Amino acid sequence: MLFFAKRKSRKDIINIYLGQFLGSVSLIFLSLLFAFVLNYIPSKEILGLLGLIPIFLGLKVLLLGDSDGEAIAKDGLRKRQ
Helix, strand or coil, X not given: CHHHHCCCCHHHHXXXXXXXXXXXXXXXXXXXXXXXXXXXXXXXXXXXHCCHHXXXXXXXXXXXXXXXXXXXXXXXXXXXX
């Protein structure tokens, strides 16, 4: 709903709807692709190891710090206003 608060024209509303639609469709297709690929992995034990990926990502952020992506996004939003 916050996206609609910053709209300026009808084109902005269309862009919001298209962005939400394309984002949802891409997530659905990506999950279907992974389901299809993981269906052909022979060993189910390997699938259990996929749970380690979020743990490694969390440890990376904990040890190395988060990237500056959030700060860059906030600066970009401040410049637009």
